[in-house]
Amino acid sequence: MxxxxxxxxxxxxxxxxxxxxxxxxxxxxxxxxxxxxxxxxxxxxxxxxxxxxxxxxxxxxxxxxxxxxxxxxxxxxxxxxxxxxxxxxxxxxxxxxxxxxxxxxxxxxxxxxxxxxxxxxxxxxxxxxxIKFRTKIAELALGFIKDDSVILTHSYSRVVTQALLHAHTRKRISVYVTEARPRGLGLKTYGLLTAAGIPCTVVLDSAVAYVMDQVDFVLVGSEAVVESGGLINAVGSNQMAIIAKAENKPFYALAESYKFHRLFPLSQHDLPTHNSGILSFPHSMNRSATTQTRASPRLTDDVPDGSASASLPQRTMTLEQMNRNPDVDYTRPDLISLVFSDVGVLTPEGVSQYLVGMFAGL
Structure with missing residues (x-):
């Protein structure tokens, strides 16, 4: 039973x-x-x-x-x-x-x-x-968080948020959280952490390398943990792991065991979410319209310091541009330090072994 x-x-x-x-x-x-x-x-x-x-x-x-x-x-x-x-x-x-x-x-x-x-x-x-698995994971992660730790996290994750809130009750921590464009879910994490009194700063996705030398470790959630021991998570996690590896900073992932997934991607193109439209080039473009847009004085960057920016168009991605971008990416197991789960603290190799046993009915 x-x-x-x-x-x-x-x-x-x-x-x-x-x-x-x-x-x-x-x-x-x-x-x-x-x-x-x-x-x-x-x-x-x-x-x-x-x-x-x-x-x-x-x-x-x-x-x-x-x-x-x-x-x-x-x-x-x-x-x-x-x-x-x-x-x-x-x-x-x-x-x-x-x-x-x-x-x-x-x-x-x-x-x-x-x-x-x-x-x-x-x-x-x-x-x-x-649902209580997150509480167990938060307690396991607490043992790896020291007083005055500076932590970098990405986007929004229920289990990561709970782990950080739990750590805040026991230790002094500060958190950098990426904005996680285009949906900006990092702002949700920022709101929850600051409401609890945790010192928190939002970081541009493009500024991860800029801030990496100031953090003690990276802590991310997961969409799924796959058979290789790798991680599928909000897009941007992979590049964060690469930078952490280059800076010799631990990269920790939190994942409930029900997210362990019988999947073995070798690259980003092997993900079930990938399709031919992801990061594709438009088949046709109106060259004259593009030229006119580029020549428009409203798009120039030569704006005097202190001048009002209200006259400039809002520079955000269109829905079509968002749809051409991936929601998740794959992080290789060699970039991951440890995976915290309700079944224990596992190395990526340990995750792989656990999944093999899980699907073998052991």
Whole structure:
């Protein structure tokens, strides 16, 4: 009964069957994507947990009468979620964990209906207990944070924010946080930390190298930790790790075990979020319009010091330009010092070994 809690999960092989008019999830009109969105409305729920929550609801709604039918319905539901979400990395990890748990669940119930009820109970229990993983990780990270530590973090992460807030109750810390353009989620982290009284400064993404020699270590969250021991996180994490390595500064990642993902990228182009439009060049450009824009005096940088900038256009990326940029990137394991998880403090090699054992059902 504790398979899901122990993370000893096997992911069933084979691709999900396409959804058809006769699938179990659809017979009662259940919308797995809507259930996923409802779960995400809770600020404490991350995409992997939202995926587990929505698949748990799918089990409740399903008319499946055999384990084969139930697993097929769950695979169909997982495939639906992956297609509906632009960045499916986190939710895929959650789907893998839950479907593997269902596949290995002991068939000791008197009836299949009772078995499904027990699966639902275990799924709900796991999602409620998994939120507490961040508390354990925060306590583990505390041992590596000394008084008067200066920490650099990137974008916004629930587990990192909780770790920093916890450290603030015990030790004196100061935090640099990147703006994390284009969404600017670093400003959310800045607001939460400063509200708690932590000295905090926002750093331009392009100023990471400028500030690196002033920090003691880097602390980032994760979208997923992959089989290589590498990290998928908000774009910019990779370049931060490269700079930290060059400056001999530790680069620590915090990750709940439900973010461990059966994926082995070798480069940025291997990520599920990558597509041909990422950082592509437009097929056609209006040369005359471009020339006119460049010649426009409103765009010149020759503005006298102290003059009002209200006459200048706002220099922010357009939606089209944002869409041409990646949301996440991949950080190689050799750039990561340690991974703090609810299953312990692991080296990247240790993460790889743990994932191999996890997916081998050990």
């Amino acid at each position: 504790n398979t899901l809690y122990s993370n000893s999960t096997v992911v069933p092989s084979g691709n999900a069957n396409p959804i058809n008019d006769h699938d179990d999830a659809g017979e009662r009109g259940f919308d797995v994507y809507r259930a996923y969105q409802r779960a995400l409305a809770d600020e404490d729920i991350s995409p992997p947990l939202a995926a587990i929550h929505s698949l748990t609801e799918l089990v409740t709604s399903s008319n499946a009468g055999t384990m084969f039918e139930l697993v097929r319905a769950l695979n169909d539901g997982a495939e639906t979620l992956k297609k509906r979400v632009p960045n499916p990395i986190g939710l895929t990890a959650g789907c893998e964990l839950f479907i593997g748990f269902v596949t290995l669940f002991p068939h000791e119930s008197a009836s299949f209906s009772e078995l499904k009820r027990e699966i639902v109970h275990q799924g709900k229990s796991y999602t409620s207990q998994a």
